[in-house]
Amino acid sequence: METVKTKKFTERLFENVKPIWEKNHQHPFVQELGKGTLDEEKFIHYMKQDYVYLIDYSKLFAVGVMKAHDLNMMGNFAQTLHETLHFEMELHRQFAAEFGITREELEATKPTPVNLAYTRYMLNVAQNGSLAELVSCLLPCAWDYWEIGKLLRKQYGEHLSTNRYAKWIETYDSEAFGEGAKWLIQLMDELAEGKPERELTILEEHFQMASKYEYLFWDMNYYKQDWPI
Numbered sequence: 001m002e003t004v005k006t007k008k009f010t011e012r013l014f015e016n017v018k019p020i021w022e023k024n025h026q027h028p029f030v031q032e033l034g035k036g037t038l039d040e041e042k043f044i045h046y047m048k049q050d051y052v053y054l055i056d057y058s059k060l061f062a063v064g065v066m067k068a069h070d071l072n073m074m075g076n077f078a079q080t081l082h083e084t085l086h087f088e089m090e091l092h093r094q095f096a097a098e099f100g101i102t103r104e105e106l107e108a109t110k111p112t113p114v115n116l117a118y119t120r121y122m123l124n125v126a127q128n129g130s131l132a133e134l135v136s137c138l139l140p141c142a143w144d145y146w147e148i149g150k151l152l153r154k155q156y157g158e159h160l161s162t163n164r165y166a167k168w169i170e171t172y173d174s175e176a177f178g179e180g181a182k183w184l185i186q187l188m189d190e191l192a193e194g195k196p197e198r199e200l201t202i203l204e205e206h207f208q209m210a211s212k213y214e215y216l217f218w219d220m221n222y223y224k225q226d227w228p229i
């Protein structure tokens, strides 16, 4: 008997988000980072903003621990929280040290309107929504960065030795980061399993919204936007 392969929910998400992610991948911030030509001030703006973004992003994993369905899932959220604080944010601390920025200065960064709107959106869903909603919100952050890491390695990998931002590409293209993204993709599929279309639509809205915030985040840093007053 012929078996019909049903499409995974994340395959649907990936197909529909392509136009947004393509814009993220072609954003001048991303492309110039890949080439190593990105203006230092723009990168510093990003490093500082991203550091405080990641403090809030880590809290989403803590909510994941609270809402996890079993010990295994709880452990995975706890591990991802740990890796964000000690692996991903270490990248920012290292770059900051290179640019003469102290840890205190990094941590004291005030989030810009876009940064605040993005993290508040996710934290609101995390606290008031289901576990599936939480994962749909935080997934683009992990997944699209992994895609960008792989893409920049493919496009500009030959010139990494002369790219001052090489460590950034190596981090997001790394096996460790990819494993985290793959776990979240798999978890999204498990949590979406058997859900009615009404609920899947809401999950997809969060996924698309977070993906659009990713674009705004690149733009905000490229143009060094901050509070006008």
Ligand SMILES: Cc1ncc(CN)c(N)n1
Pocket (backbone or CB within 6 Å): 050, 053, 054, 088, 140, 141, 142, 145, 214, 217
């Ligand atoms: C804004 C943003 N989005 C995603 C990532 C990858 N965790 C990040 N560091 N910053």
